[in-house]
Amino acid sequence: MIEFKEYTDELLGESIFCGKHPSGLEIRVTPKKGYKSSYAVFAVKYGSIDTALPDGKGSWKSIPEGTAHFLEHKLFESEDLDAFERFAKTGASANAFTSFEQTAYLFKGSDDIYKSLEILLDFVQSPYFTKETIEKEQGIIGQEISMYNDIPDWAVMFNLLKALYKHHPVRIDIAGTQSSIAQIDDKLLYSLYETFYNPSNMILSIAGGVNPKEVFEFIEDKIKYEKKEVPERRFIKETSLPVQKEIKQALSVNRSQYLLGFKEELDKPDISLKTEMASEMLLEILCGKSSNLYKKLLESGFGDNSFGSEYFSGYGYSAFLMGSPSNSPEKAIELIKEEIDKLKNNGISTEKFDTVKKKMYGRLVMGYNDIDDIANEQVSLYFSGDEPFSELKTCKQITIEDVEQRLNVLDENSSAVSIIVPKE
């Protein structure tokens, strides 16, 4: 029997059960009273930033861009029925996604949960690739890349990352490029699968109408993997200086769009939850819907309701991003920089800080409504080495000084801007 521990948050009225399978696989279960459906996600710490592996001789061997995503598509296939066909029998809706730092396979369903769970665990553990199926997938993924290339929000973001980062693989597209995916073959996929799809590098997180004890019992004999060492992730250190200050691209759009980024130099690759949340609070104070900046952007005509910001961080990268479509990106950026200077000079008022902290707490509570949010949050917490409910505890501990300290990252020298302009 897998031993598990219950974590509880009294105010929230929630419990999360965590246990470790002998293979090293982390399991987290969040039972939700009154919920008919369940959502399960089986995730591996392998994303688009994993573009190199230690070669065992003290050096690194590179991997074609977009391989984690390619593997995600291919795992759905097996020698007989593919995973979608198997899930169709239980009615569960299945999907998968690849991000910078992880690949996740998931399903949501209410009937035959254990059958669906069995399918999820089985197809992820049963790789099957052939030359023919890889070629077929190159066509589908080629269309996926092509689709994203036409989406201005996507283009403005990846262009900015290219302007900010010189070597860090966060600068590359998650799906890779048409030419990088052409280099992928079955041999490569099998070898990467063997390295990354390793239980010590994975988590299974479930939320919904399930009984934790039953889940732990069910999983016990479903893991075929053997315990292995976790593959080392390469830390590529960069200074806070961007590669270029401005990057422009013309697309078939009606209006220009910009994204301004401030890059942070990191001494160590991991970002603490506290840093992450203090950064998000700073962005809320600077760019939120009740901020002076938001009001100015709307009233000046240089911004619209979609103006937004994001603290973008992960293994070895950290940046503050903000932007929206605009008739005049240059003027919008000027307004942003003015407001940053004002905030630096005047500091943050206690009243504003308290309100934003309340908002953040409220939004964290809201995060315990949807089973997919709950289960996915546990994946993020686990991969960053945090226990359940850490985010609520951390939120309470953040001080105004923690937030003010993050203002240092908003430095003109470390900024770059990406602009999409209408094609003539």
Add this chain to the structure above:
Amino acid sequence: MLNVINSSEGVRIIGLQTNDYKTNQIIISMALPLDDDTAANALTLYLLRRSCKKYPDFSLLNSKLDSLYGASLGCNVSKIGDAQVLSLSITYIDDRFALYGESISSECIELLSDIIFNPNVTRKSFGKENLDNEKRLMIERIEDEFDDKRTYAFNKCIEKLCYNDVFAKNKLGTTEEVKALRMPDIYAAWKRILSTAVFQITSVGSADSEEISNVFTEKFQNIERNVCQLKTSFLTKSHRSARSEEIQPVNQGKLVLGFRTGMHNEEDRKYEHIVMNDIFGGGTYSKLFTVIREKMSLAYYCWSRLIVSKGLLMVEAGIDTDKEKQTTAGIINQLNEVRSGNISPETLDNSKKSLKENYTFSSPSSFAAWYDSQICSNRVIEPDEAIKEVEKVTVESIKECAKQLALGSVFMLSSDENAEDAV
């Protein structure tokens, strides 16, 4: 527990009271005919979302929302059949999570009611600057529809398919209509919405539906109501299919096929059409997904979508421009498979199971959206009823529905091959 209160003519309050969730969500939707006032109605909604008498500027209003533990206020305009639906919604955490004993719920209910009934109006004016600003934002919103190619192509196909029909109208109106709007038009639109729109207030969470009902019923007592009639015309006449094309400097082409289903009203073999659509191009087990994407490797996405409220079925795919003929032929072939009843018992079963899952909601927002979408229907349907109806559908009835699908319009957004996107 579901509580449906018809508080007065054209005002329905639906409350799903439960302590299972952390939040409450309240949506107020207002339905009006799609007509020459569409632009004025939409602009009025966005002006209302800006402020209210008590918080007369959007920074003050948004600060108030922040202090209510990040309550979120949203507005949305949609089309349901030939009706334009204006919606305002608020989502906030339950009072039991308030750190200092505040009554978040009462304040949010009052705030939402103030936004609609006590706006920041002085001498019949919402403020010139506010109006100018919202007009600018609305024009940009309409023009920016061009930037989302998938939606753009989809709407273009609808326009062609519903040529000369009111459903072709943009839910926000046209830029020319927005430009022409003056303050008296907006004030009149606000008054018209209050007196003529069909209202539905949907609440999901622990909020007391009685309290909500009392607050809003009281507001309507002082309004002279003359509720509009909402009627949707279903396009049943045959129509010769036409293809249109637009060339843009894009990477991927977007193909959209628009079909008329032959439905006479939204209840006309509704669940048969829903299952037929699902098997044709709804789920991952559908004909379009398994053949156009998985076998033919032509597209990353190829789906069909049924618009029950207007009796239309749309198919969309992102493809290489030179694959249009091949893809269209593939889609029609798959439709013919459905028409000839080439549906295994297993596929039918898969579809029913999947649809049942779609109707098994487990978040307050999905429940709220389900009830909110029924604003134009006289009878409120619960998810369980939909599950039972889907269960009854047979292959024979699916075949019959598919046979009646008539291709009315093909829209192709083609890629200009010479497109070079670097500046």
